[in-house]
Amino acid sequence: xxxxxxxxxxxxxxxxxxxxxxxxxxxxxxxxxxxxxxxxxxxxxxxxxxxxxxxxxxxxxxxxxxxxxxxxxxxxxxxxxxxxxxxxxxxxxxxxxxxxxxxxxxxxxxxxxxxxxxxxxxxxxxxxxxxxxxxxxxxxxxxxxxxxxxxxxxxxxxxxxxxxxxxxxxxxxxxxxxxxxxxxxxxxxxxxx
Numbered sequence: 001x002x003x004x005x006x007x008x009x010x011x012x013x014x015x016x017x018x019x020x021x022x023x024x025x026x027x028x029x030x031x032x033x034x035x036x037x038x039x040x041x042x043x044x045x046x047x048x049x050x051x052x053x054x055x056x057x058x059x060x061x062x063x064x065x066x067x068x069x070x071x072x073x074x075x076x077x078x079x080x081x082x083x084x085x086x087x088x089x090x091x092x093x094x095x096x097x098x099x100x101x102x103x104x105x106x107x108x109x110x111x112x113x114x115x116x117x118x119x120x121x122x123x124x125x126x127x128x129x130x131x132x133x134x135x136x137x138x139x140x141x142x143x144x145x146x147x148x149x150x151x152x153x154x155x156x157x158x159x160x161x162x163x164x165x166x167x168x169x170x171x172x173x174x175x176x177x178x179x180x181x182x183x184x185x186x187x188x189x190x191x192x193x
Contacts, residue, residue, distance in 0.1 A: 020143050027142070031135045038109040039117075039128055047114040055114030056190075062111060063186075066104025067179055069097040074172060081157045088153030094145065105135055118193060127185040130178040137174045144168060 015023075047055065076093050079085040108131065117124050144167050148155075157165065 015146055017143075020146055024139055024142055027139045028136055031139060032132070034106075034109055035128075035132045035135060038112055039119075041113040042115060042117050043119055045113060046116060051114055052116065055111045059108055059111040059115060062104045062107025063183065064104075066101050066108065067183070069100040069104065070175060070179060073097045073101075074175070077168075077172065083156060086153060087148065087151060087155045091145075091149055091153075101138065105131075105138075118189075121189065121193065123185045123189055127182050127189070130182040130185070133174065134178045134182065137171055137178065141171050144171070 073090075073094055076085055076090055080087060080090045112131075117128070119125060119128075144164060147164065151159075157168075160168070
């Protein structure tokens, strides 16, 4: 399920700014609860053997799913920024990629429960916080994406209001910083712990 309808589709519902804000608050609260539950279970449970190995494989596959979809959306967003793609293409791609991104993040949270993280290691804490920030950052894109979908399909990045441009670039930067932090720390921890 995507939070962004494709241009030209009749949705039968136009989200008001107030309902969008409420959705962001509720999703953020749910994300914090889900992340906290995942971390609490991960430090409570001790898993060894095949379950741990399967969890590692699922965790990596979920990361590849979410990160791959993010990279594709971000790349096409960059192409839109330099006028190599139209907004309508970005909206359609985002609508297709959004379920993959959220499924990958959910898979990471679920499989992370069985990875025996060491919270005494500062790098592990950094990785866990980066994942939480990734999730919240994705939620914070909802209002912007809902505004973009209402714009002309041929709109350009330069045609956005300054606040919208800042919102988009800030979310893109946070996304890339947190993804690369989580990935690099995860591989460092896997190699040296």
